[in-house]
Amino acid sequence: GKIVFLYDDNRISIDGSTDVAFTENVGARFEAYGWHTQHVDDGNDVDTIDKAIEEAKKDSRPSLILCRTHIGYGAPNKQDTAASHGSPLGDEELDGAKKNLGWPTEPRFHVPDDVLKHFREAVKRGAEIETEWKSRLNDYRKAHPDLAAELERRMAGKLPDGWDTGLVSFPADPKGLATRASSGKVINALAPHLPELIGGSADLTGSNKTWIDGSDSFQADGPENRN
Structure with a gap:
């Protein structure tokens, strides 16, 4: 659809399991609303999530993708616990998570080359789109100066x-x-x-x-x- 929501279903709150206070079937509720709904059993399976997003785009209805995730994923002792909800994991848990996920423990903030390349390409695409948009806005200024001035005033938040x-x-x-x-x-x-x-x-x-x-x-x- 024209709008796609990813629902992070980790089932943990600061007070513990959400089962204590929340037993609603979210997927069923949105189906009752007439939404297009999908379930992804592994919220860390990026390829499956990507496929679900592509399927959502084919449907004219608004879409909800329910992703079953695990808070503190990979942490040896704090995964799926409230302890990983509102506070840092700490060095020991962080190192344990990195080892479980096959991630280098050093440097502390590690960005793989392929990830860096992907983000830099995204920045480049964004810059190209922005340049195109600014060109269209400039054409709009010439064709509709009063409307363009009003648009820019509102965008700038000026009274x-x-x-x-x-x-x-x-x-x-x-x-x-x-x-x-x-x-x-x-x-x-x-x-x-x-x-x-x-x-x-x-x-x-x-x-x-x-x-x-x-x-x-x-x-x-x-x-x-x-x-």
């Missing part, structure tokens, strides 16, 4: 001039004003000046006052809407 025009203030009032009510007023004061501002509250708009006036719910057939 437009006059963004705070009409921003409401709330003087002290013994009767008080619910923060959700004042928040709703502020949202609607900002909305005309910040087209990138989008509200949303699931089904609680009437309560939390996040609705942007003059707009409707954001939907596939109404992507211009802001709620």
Whole structure:
């Protein structure tokens, strides 16, 4: 599908096995949602995971790949334990894991030549794609200068001039004003000046006052809407 999630199923939390508090069948839940799901029994089998990703791309549905992994993989005493969850393995366990995995113990941070080559090639591909994207953006600037300027403002996270025009203030009032009510007023004061501002509250708009006036719910057939 257009979106592929890898689910890291190591079944360990800081407090121990997740069985203590979590017995949900995650794969079944996502199947019930209508997702395309796959299981990889060995989360360290890169080739099988790669094949699963390729299969996911062939399906039009969103995809979930459940990978059975082992936290602290290779560590002689801490694999599959909470001890490897929230703290370093320590030198003894680290050396033991390296030996179990056929990895040199020295240097301490070892990057094999083929891995380094792969990452450098990825950096090169990324640089080429970035250059192509910048060229397209430059063409867009020439064809649509105003829209391009607005796009770049948003990408830079800069506020437009006059963004705070009409921003409401709330003087002290013994009767008080619910923060959700004042928040709703502020949202609607900002909305005309910040087209990138989008509200949303699931089904609680009437309560939390996040609705942007003059707009409707954001939907596939109404992507211009802001709620």
